[in-house]
Each structure stands twice: as C-alpha cells, then as structure tokens.
Amino acid sequence: MPAVPARTPDTTLNEDRQALLDRLLAVRAESLARAARLTPEDQCVQSMPDASPTKWHLAHTSWFFEAVVLAPHQPGYRAFDERFAHLFNSYYESLGPRHPRPQRGLLTRPGHAEVLRFRAHVDEALARFAQEAGAQAWAAAEPLLALGLQHEQQHQELMYTDILHAFWCNPLLPAVLPAGPVASLAAAPAPLRWLDHAGGVAAIGHEGSGFAFDNERPRHPVMLAPHAIADRLVSCGEYAAFVADGGYERASLWLSDGWAAVQQGGWRHPAYWIAPGDPRAPADHWQVFGLHGVRPLDPGEPVMQLSFYEAMAYAEWAGARLPTEAEWEHACAGPGFRQAASHAWQWTRSAYEPYPGFRPWAGAVGEYNGKFMVGQQVLRGASLATPAGHARPTYRNFFPPAARWQFSGLRLAKDLAC
Amino acid sequence: MPAVPARTPDTTLNEDRQALLDRLLAVRAESLARAARLTPEDQCVQSMPDASPTKWHLAHTSWFFEAVVLAPHQPGYRAFDERFAHLFNSYYESLGPRHPRPQRGLLTRPGHAEVLRFRAHVDEALARFAQEAGAQAWAAAEPLLALGLQHEQQHQELMYTDILHAFWCNPLLPAVLPAGPVASLAAAPAPLRWLDHAGGVAAIGHEGSGFAFDNERPRHPVMLAPHAIADRLVSCGEYAAFVADGGYERASLWLSDGWAAVQQGGWRHPAYWIAPGDPRAPADHWQVFGLHGVRPLDPGEPVMQLSFYEAMAYAEWAGARLPTEAEWEHACAGPGFRQAASHAWQWTRSAYEPYPGFRPWAGAVGEYNGKFMVGQQVLRGASLATPAGHARPTYRNFFPPAARWQFSGLRLAKDLAC
Amino acid sequence: MPAVPARTPDTTLNEDRQALLDRLLAVRAESLARAARLTPEDQCVQSMPDASPTKWHLAHTSWFFEAVVLAPHQPGYRAFDERFAHLFNSYYESLGPRHPRPQRGLLTRPGHAEVLRFRAHVDEALARFAQEAGAQAWAAAEPLLALGLQHEQQHQELMYTDILHAFWCNPLLPAVLPAGPVASLAAAPAPLRWLDHAGGVAAIGHEGSGFAFDNERPRHPVMLAPHAIADRLVSCGEYAAFVADGGYERASLWLSDGWAAVQQGGWRHPAYWIAPGDPRAPADHWQVFGLHGVRPLDPGEPVMQLSFYEAMAYAEWAGARLPTEAEWEHACAGPGFRQAASHAWQWTRSAYEPYPGFRPWAGAVGEYNGKFMVGQQVLRGASLATPAGHARPTYRNFFPPAARWQFSGLRLAKDLAC
C-alpha cells in the first residue's frame, strides 16, 4: 500500500506538534484502511448526486489540507496538481469554482494510484510543516489542522455510508466488510426505560478549549419542558411491528411531506430492508443489507437508514415523539442513557438552526456549517460508522428530512404533565 | 350578484349564535368582495401548482363548512353537489381522495355562476343551522364554525396572493385593484430604531378562551438571549441598496440553498420588481408590481414578495440577523414596535415546529397545522392583504423558504452582548 | 354577439374577391360557432403544453391575418392592440418573440369579449381590404388570404381537439356538443375488404392551381411495392379485441419507444376509453369519451385518439402493417376506398419528410411546414372534427408518434408477394 510516510524521528519536534501530527497521520491512515477492501472501480463510483466516490473522499480531504493549511501557511508549498483544486473542492465558494457534484463519479482520472500519491504528498508536506513552521505560522495553522482532522473523520463516515449505497444499487449486493457476526448488535434489546425530566432551565452547547465545530457554540441556557426520554434506540423488531401494522399505508401517521415521499418513492419499509421473496437475496424472512452484506433482520438491533419522516411516523404510531436536541444533549450526560453513540445517529425534532450568538469561523472555513442552517434536521449521537474519538455530546449532525442512506435511527421521547 | 342571503330577522336566535352568524356571513361576503373585480376567466386560472384559482378558493372554503360542520352536525343536510367533495378538498386525507392540486386550474366546470350558487347554498344552510341546531349540536359545531371563519379569512389573503401571481405571469400586467394612491405606503420610512431586550425567560403562545389555531398553544416559557429588534420593517429603499451593492451576486451572503435558488431561478431582485428598461412596462426607474398594478418603487414602503433566503441574505449584508419567533412575539407587545401587522408578514429565523406539549385538534381538522411542521419557516405579523380582525400576536404563519409570491418581508434583529 | 360584419353589398367588388371574402368570413364564422357552447372559462383553459385555449385559437388565427396580410399589404392598417403580436404569435421566429406556449392558459386578459372585438376588427379590415386593395396588393395578398383561411380551418379542428382534452381532465367529464345520437357512427362495420395493388411507379403530391400547402408539392413519381390496403378504418370493436388479448402487456408487439410510452404512461387502452368501474362514469361496460360526452363503446365506430405507437402495435397484432403515405394517397382515389376523410386521421408508416424538390414558401409563412420535418409521422385523410371543404387527397397532416389526443385512428395494409 502506497501508504502514510513513516513518522520522522525528529527530536526537535516539540511535544504538542508531535502529538497533533501523530493524531493527524493516524486519522489519515484510517481513511486508507476504510478503502482497503475496495477495488479501484468501487472507489470511483457515485451512486447518486448526494453520495461521493471513495476516491473523491480520499482526494477531497487531502485538498482540504492543501487549500486551508498548506497553501496559505507553508511558504513555497507546491500543490501536487494545480487542477485538483477544481476537481476536489466540495462547496467552498470562496475557494473558487469546482467540478459539479453530480459528476464526481465521472473522474476516472486522476486514477486511484495517483490519488494515493496525492495523499502521500500531502502527508509528507504536513509532517514537514509540523517540523518547519515558525511559531506564528503554527499558531495560525494549528486550529485548521485540528479542523482538517475532524473533517477527514466526517468523510470517513461518509465513505462507509456512500459505498454502502453504491453496493445497494448493485443487484449482486456485495459486502463492504467481511460477513462475520457482530456480537454487539446481536443481543435482544432490553426493555425500554423512560428517563424523566421535570423541565426547567438547562445549558447546552460546547464550551472550553477542546475541539468543537462552530455550530456547537456558544453554550447557552435553554428552557426544557417536562418530558421523558427513552434509554435506548428503537429496534428493528419494534420497527417491524410498525411496518406490519400498516405504518407505511396510513397517511395520518405522517407529516405531509413525509407522506408525499412515501407515495413518490414507493416506500414500504426502511431503505435497506429486503422483504421476503426479493429475487436479489431469496429468503422467507426479512433481511437487512449493511456493511457486512445481507443478514437476517435482528430484532434487537437498532433500526437504521431511516429518514426523519419515517422516524416521525414511527413515533406517532408509538404514541410518543422525537426528543429535541436540547433534551437529548441534557439527558445523554445523565444516568441510564444508553446507545448514545454506538449504533446510529438519532433524529431529533429540532430543525438545524444557529444557537443564539452563533458566529461562523472566519475565512473559507466559515462556509463549513452555517450556510446549511435551513431545511435540515439535527441528529445527535454517533453511529457504528463514526470513527473512534470523533463524537461529542454537543455534536450536531444534520441532514435533510428525506435522507435515508445514513446510519440514522431514532430514540423516543414524550411529554410529561407539568 | 347571487350574493349572501339577507340575515333572517329571527327573534328566537340567541345573541351568541346571532353574533357568530353575523361575523360568519360578513366574512363570507368579504370573499365575494375580493373576487368582485375579477372576470370568470380571471377566477379560473392557476398560475403554478402552489397557487389556486379564485374560484377554487371560493368553493373550497364552502366545502370546508359542508364537510366539517354541516354534513356531520346538521341532520339531513343535502350537499349541493356530491362530486364537489372530490374537487374542492385541499389536503384532508381523512376526508377522502381529491383532485390533484396542480390541476385546479383545469376546472372550468363547475362554472363561476355555479360556484356562487354553491356559496349561497352553504350560506343558507349555515343560517338555518344557527337557528335550528340543538344545544348539543351547536356546542359541537361552534368551534368548527369559528375555525371555518378563520379558514376562510386565510384563503382571502391567498385569493389576493394567488391572483397577483397569475397577473404577474401575464405580459399585460393587469391590476387587481384600482390604481389610486395608497397614502399609508407612500411615507418615507422613519429612521430605524432598535428595541433592546436583556434576555431571560419569557412566555409565548396563546392562552385563554379567544380563538387561536392549535399550533399557537400551549403558552409556554422560553429563554430569550440578549438581543435588539428593529422597530419597523426593511424598506424598498434599503433593499434597493442591497441589490445595487451586488447582493444577488455574492455567494457569501446567502445560505447554500438560497444561493442555489438564486442561480437556478436567475434571481436578481425581489420577485415583483421591474428593472429599468423591462419591455413589459418601459421606464427608466425601478417599478414594483402590486395589487394596484405597476407603480414606481417607493423607497419608504416595506419590501415584500421576498423569500426567506432573500431576507436572510439582506440581514447578513446589513450586519444583522432575523428575529426568532419568540423574540418577535415578546417584542410586538412592547412599546415602540411598529408595522406589526400592517404591511407584510415577517420571516423569522425559526423553523416551524411544535410548541412543547402541542396537540393537534381532534378529527379531520387535526390535519390543519401539525402535518406541515417540517421544512418551513415561521412568519409573524400580518400583511396588507390579511383581512381585518384576523391577526393575533401569537399567530404563526409558515411557508417554505423559497416562497416569494406572498406578502412577506422582514424586520431585522441582532445579538447583544450578555 | 359582437359578430362577423355583414357583407358589404358593394357592387364594385369583383367576383373573385367577393367569392374569397365570402368564403373567408364563412370560415371565420365557423370558428365562433365552434366556440359558442363554451363558457369564457372553458375558452381560457390550457390542459397541457401541446394544447391551446379556445380563446387563444380565436385570437391567433386573427393575428395571423394581421401579421401576414394586413400589416404588410394594407397601407395604414392599425393593429387592434400592438401587444397582441407577442401574445398570439405561435412559432414564427421571423415575426418576433412570443409568449411561451405552456403559458397560453394564463392569459385571462385579454378577456373573451375583447378577443371577440379583435376578431370583428380583423374581419372588418379584411372586408375593407378586399374592397380597397389595388391590383398589385391584392395579387400579393390573395394567396396569403387563402392560406389564412386554411390556417384557420386547421385551428378549428384543434379547437375541438384541445377542448376535448381539457374536458377529459375534468372529473365531471363535460360534453363539448349535445349528447344526441350520431347515426353515421352507430352502424356496425362492414366486413373489411382488401384493395390490392400490384406495385409500380405512381405519382403523388399536389399539382395544379387549387390550394395546397407547400409540403404537398411537387407532384412526383414514387415506387410502390405490391401491397393491399384495407377499405375502411379499424373499429372500436376490433381494437377492443386487441386490448382484451393483452395487447398493452406484450412488449413484442410494440416499437421500443412505444413500449416505453406504455410503461411510463401506464397506458392500458386508448386515451379516452373508460374502463368498466371507473368512478368518474360508473358503468359495467366500456365507454368512450368524445365530443358528445361519455357514450357506450360502439363496436362499429372507428377507434380514435390513438397514438402512432398504438396503431403500430395493433397492426402487428393483426398480422398487418400501416400503409405508407404514398400507398394511401394512391388508393384513396380508387374504387372501394371508404372512410377516407369522414371519421379519423389515419396514421401512416411514413415519417414526415420533404418531397423531392420541396421548397418552403417565401417569407414568414415559410416556417409553416418545413421546419417540422423531423420526428413526426404523416397522417392522411381527415376527421369528424375537420371543417367541411378542408381535406384533400394530397393533404399531409403530421404529429409526433406519442400524440394521442387527436382524432387519429388507423387503416391496415399488408405486403403482397411480388
């Protein structure tokens, strides 16, 4: 594998720089690890405009370091290929025009091997920068390096998410990962317990010096209504009861837009569920397609690849509702709260809006979060596809309400009388 | 005009029933008054799927009384025409299938005259019901009559909104109302004053016995951040400065979805502004199309027919933001707050979500508000097209962020340091 | 009715001019007669981009005389309204920009009454022109007047065709004409007879001094293969057997594009057939919607509102083929050829192409026919909606192969051994 350059054993590198560089290169290596089982063909494909090729993720995360850290802060930095800025910019208007998103899958060139060389070039440049940067340049670049690291971790989750969708579109239904049993998912769910809260003022949002995205700040007081929140996620078995009860045929359970999506998309069950008798994977029972391929539906496993609309309809059917993001964040630190970040992102009833006093970062990275604050719902927690160390209780993920190719499930909540 | 039946001088009708019936028939008459200057052809046209023909509004509001009040509560009620339930149901899934929304303009039959007969039939039946209903039936129907009245008022605003869009699509640019000067709009705007608020807990939402929609309840505490809110709306003159400053060409001012709308729609200014040199209405200055036809842009008049995206971009350009709906509602009752409900609905930064403890009404009218609570932004106040007596400080109007054919403008707000 | 001006009893008008003017005004009157049973609302509606409102037809045919005859040839002619050129030009690029075709239904103004005044204005101007024009102007204008007459007759057929489609889109299924029995359609079909032809050189196309469109010229020799052609059209009863035999479910009978249309459009039978049990017109037998409203399927009546794809599939199923336009034209003059122009236009196997040596007319009317010579199929004959005196054996009608809202049916043909 044309891999990450070995760490330079330079005794002059101070400890903080070394620690950040170590983390950086470890994260960069994880991206390659996630792609390792995929062929160059697999890594090139784009199954829909909202998804991106693996190769594009690998290149885009490298371009991000080039555009945000190396070009502005490393004197004399030579871009690996000047044309890549056009190819691998995602949505940064201030960084120039870019290749149209729906055509990312057409980029058979640069080839897989060249993208690996691009990554190595950037890795080496980052290592050199850690060694050579003056104090001022380092101070300016350090938060951007930290951001680049988090950014790459976000794309690691998308690498799994997007290739899973691509393989779902292939009638052969290939598996992304080996088919071995995953014990942590196989256990039947414990009985659901409700965690009560009497309501009142609470504080949410990030504060302190650790990394957080701009959209998690500032920490601020919110008013919670009296409510209860479930201690775990809704399971496949519970969701199957909703399906069996005609959940997808009863307009009264759905938001208006959700019902329109059900009709137009012919939705009858979660996106990657395979009904008995499906010719692609013949069986007499329900099956679920996931990273490990097609497996029998596990009633205890949290349901995933759910849209916000489906989560809302299920909650309505269950006589409950979704939690707000404030309820979720407040509860997740408390006792008894399970499956916070282990299985699936959790849709909340909260639209994705700025916190009071929100300020986007300065410069190009100001486009990171704020400009998407309309038409999306917040998800909290993390998923089995989220890289280790990436999640935080204050983390605000967001997707449009119809998105159903993410590792997204739900946790119930309900009102309590005042 | 086959108009509203004269009030029956029945001495037995008790005062409350009489008062409600009087209001009801007055509101019903206002619908006809709004249509009076339109030809049958004008009243039949549908200019886009989101808009409805005048005639359809006239019939739909009548069907609403039939379906929700008369058929369930008036024994032996005979529908004017059984087939109208299919034609004039808007979106009530529980009340059966319905004519597709984008095809409402194809309904040349029933003709204009027959729809007037339909209205008279319903008016008479309502008057009879007020006289004949037993105490129990009246008690059950009274809130639905009140709702029907409010419902019809909402459609009165849409009648103006929708025909204005239809006339905008006609190169002849006809006027909905006579072209006389409207003094209240012609004054130059007073200097903008900021109304400060130190933040803290406040209560919003409706309580008490007066009419309110289900989405305005329950009244509940919210946490306000320290902020200031403008005492008046943004004016056409101010907005023209934004246009002249390249507001529609600078991606950095826009939400991502907003910028996409600008590009795809070729937006260069508000929807009904007419640039100098436009062949449809030649002039060497900006003009604005409104209910009174094409008129010179009045710098003091509040800007309207603005999408949420445009409101957000303007606020960004002005170094401010939009108020939340809680900030708006709290401020509107305070001193110095002007133009609350006189000119244009005001976009807020708040997505349209349920209040804590929200419960939709029981029965078919439960589809009225709750099922639209995703993907829309709240507007507060009222507009020059809103019928008298319809607005309330707790009123929550809502539209998708791209909607730009409403009487919708904006009021600025900004953060204050804690 | 602001109708056609009474013929001026001017003894100085020479006979030829008088005869043409008489014909012209009679044809103009027929347009109004076809619209007479329609309300102003009916006349304003446009049910799809390919169809036009009745009012638009009435205005466009008048604009045609203005633009092609009066403005160029009548000195000092004052247009009724200068803006109408933009509104009522159909597709003449050389005559300036025009209102978008899909938005013709939005033109509630000019209203119905004003369009009638427009027609009267043009009628009067034509009468005056016939009286006043000098010999040279008359010579130049005469062929254009003749063309305008034919043009208006073509739109007369479209008036019926288009309003029938609009009424078909209305769940009330109104009738264009009174519901009385039409004896000529009720008779059971005679047994089909084949008219044989041994093949060889024949001449087709128009020659001589009578009126013909440019696309019918020049008369030229063609080579016919040995073949037989049916003496009458395929009947509804015969077509019903094709439907019952699974004709719409067997890909092997269809052209590739036709099969795609069947799948995408959900075609199961001809466009205006109503299956037993349809809630719009409950019955236990097949019905057909036509100008006289909903009537039981008449097995002897020729099948209509058929696309080329359906005609081709039927012919394949019947072990036959469609005739070429040359075969049709040659046969129609011969003995035994029935239903040539009485019921429905007849799809041919011939694509709409120029005859050898074809030259479009000079000037704006050169856009009349030639620019449509790709992607369309020729239909021959005429229909029950064609105005009297409009058809000719050499007439070449044309429509895209998916069009199924015309009065279009089919006649079979087959190869004979050499």
Added chain:
Amino acid sequence: MPAVPARTPDTTLNEDRQALLDRLLAVRAESLARAARLTPEDQCVQSMPDASPTKWHLAHTSWFFEAVVLAPHQPGYRAFDERFAHLFNSYYESLGPRHPRPQRGLLTRPGHAEVLRFRAHVDEALARFAQEAGAQAWAAAEPLLALGLQHEQQHQELMYTDILHAFWCNPLLPAVLPAGPVASLAAAPAPLRWLDHAGGVAAIGHEGSGFAFDNERPRHPVMLAPHAIADRLVSCGEYAAFVADGGYERASLWLSDGWAAVQQGGWRHPAYWIAPGDPRAPADHWQVFGLHGVRPLDPGEPVMQLSFYEAMAYAEWAGARLPTEAEWEHACAGPGFRQAASHAWQWTRSAYEPYPGFRPWAGAVGEYNGKFMVGQQVLRGASLATPAGHARPTYRNFFPPAARWQFSGLRLAKDLAC
C-alpha cells in the same frame, strides 16, 4: 492479459468452421485491444444514460453469445454466472428483465478481471462448440455466430464513442489513444465536386449470401429524383465558416426541434470543439477533442460529433440539403465518390423506416433492428472508429436526431432540375 484462448490445433475442424472461428476470435481480440489502454476505472464509468461502460460492452457482447448461441445450441452449456443475464442484457425483452440502462455505471462488481474471465470462458466455449457441434446445431447456430460477430463489431465502435464522451466530461480531457499525428486526417480537403444523377429507378438494399442485417433487406427498386451529391464530406474548415457566420444564432436555418435543442443545450459549435480561451485547454485558436486528445482544429478534416440538426442547419446555410439514403447508396458505388467509410458516418435526410417487405429475424434477435424504426435518422458509410471489414454500402446505421456524441458528419446533396 487473461486473453483469448489459443486456437485449438484440431485437424478435424472443417475449413468453414475454422474460418468462422478464426474471424470470431480475431474480432473478440479486437475488443480487448480497444480497451487495453484504459484503466479498470475508465472501463467502469458511464457518462450518460445513452452511453455504456467499456466493461459493460465487453460483458454484453459475451452475454450475447451465451444467450443466443451457447445456451440454446450447446448441450450442457454452463453459464459463467447465472446473474449476468440480468446485468448484461441490453434491451431484449424476450430474454428476460434486465438492469436499468442508466445504472450500468454502478456495476463496479463484477470487476474488470472477472469480466475478462467471463470473456475467456465464452471464447473457450465457442471454440469447443465449433469443434463439437453436430451438423444440425451448427447450421442453426452459424448465422447467429455471424450475427454475434457483427454485433461485437458494432459495440467496438461504441466503445470508442462512449469512452470519448466520458473523457470529454472529465476536465482533465484525457486521451483515449496516443497523441501521434494521423496523417490521413491532416490533408487539406480537395475542392468539392458534385456527382450528378439524372434521376430514375434504382435498386437499393442487400441481396445475396453475404452477411447483412435484416434491416438492409430486401433489395428493392426506388425512385430517385434528379440530384447531385458531393464527392466528399464537409470539412472542419467549412463548418467553422458556418459557426463564424452566426450559424448557431439564426433560427431560420434550423428545424424547429433543432432550434429548441440549440437553445436548451446552449449549443454554439460541435460538441467536442473547444473555443479559444477555454480554461480546460488554453489556446488562442479553435481545438477539437478526439480519440487522440485535444488537437488544433484541422480545416481539412471532416467535421464530426455532429447531430442531425446541425447537419441540416449547415446544409441549409450552404444552399444544399442532405442526401437521401437511397441517393447515398446508389452514388457510393459510382466513380468519384470519396470518404465513403473512412472518417465519419453521414447523416441522411431519410428517417429510419422498414424497406418494403421487411421482415425481422425470427426469435430473440428479431428485436435487433425493427423495434427502433421510429424517431431516428439513417446514417450511411462508416467512421474511423468502425472496425475493419464491418462496413457495407447497404449498411443502415441510425441515431436520434439530437445525438452528437457519435463519429457522425455530413455530405451535401442538392436537387437538379428535371
């Protein structure tokens, strides 16, 4: 390379079988040769629904032999993978359901290597079949083998055509073939000479025992009008004069559908022409993208990648017309006719229709040609991408009139007075 199996030196194989097998395996090898310079990523991509991936072409042509020859005629034949029938059927309804055409590019699996194994499997089976088949099986299969050979040659042309389009969509503009000069294209065009024909009866179509597609038969008499046909194709230099003269801005030169395509597609020149100043390949002169990459426009080279609409507009501008297919076929055998099959397919004025007496082949291969006989125009000749030995004077290629990614150009014709 997992290549074509070496010919089995079996002395018992009779000469005819051996000759056919030799040709077959040589053609199969040519497919691999055309793909040899492409990476697995390149071979997987699909740039639009009308184009197919290289890998898909390689697999589909192999499936064709499996489905049409081996499965029906080779007893005990084992398909390489049963699932491939679904993946690699193109449009044969009678051979079962198939993967949707627009999603061929999503098939990263089976991978490139496996498709090569599939090809080897089929090659071996064909060789074995040639050796083992009984006389009767061979007699039945022989024409299908010949068809499979021709079919694969057709896909060889598409391999070049489709990958060229994919590379055109890549801002890096990679070259399919090495960039060396191609002398035969560089020469300036000889002065155009007109080849006259006095008109009269001629015979076109294929007869005799050599291979021809069903659509080339039967040979039959046609009537030619007096005309002249150009001795060579229109060159890039000539076409550039049309572009410079505003050819793409003058509606009067275009068919109506063509003008709509110009407007909607923003056409300003042939598809693969690169205007001076284009950032993808900066230069101060026109350039053309082709199999050898970006090269300066060669004025003498025939213009290609032209739609029928563009060919028609050019001919109109040049005061000429396109030849009919009969004129082309008759002239191509005569003296002085150049560039018949060396550079580009040549659009004709003839819609793609059946010859008199046309009969599709029996069985599944009956879907080969006949079902596309509507909405397409005939092209004659062959192109520089056509494999050697594939073209014939009677060959009828066909594409929709808007197609502009083929190696398609034009030759002029004109009417002569009778």
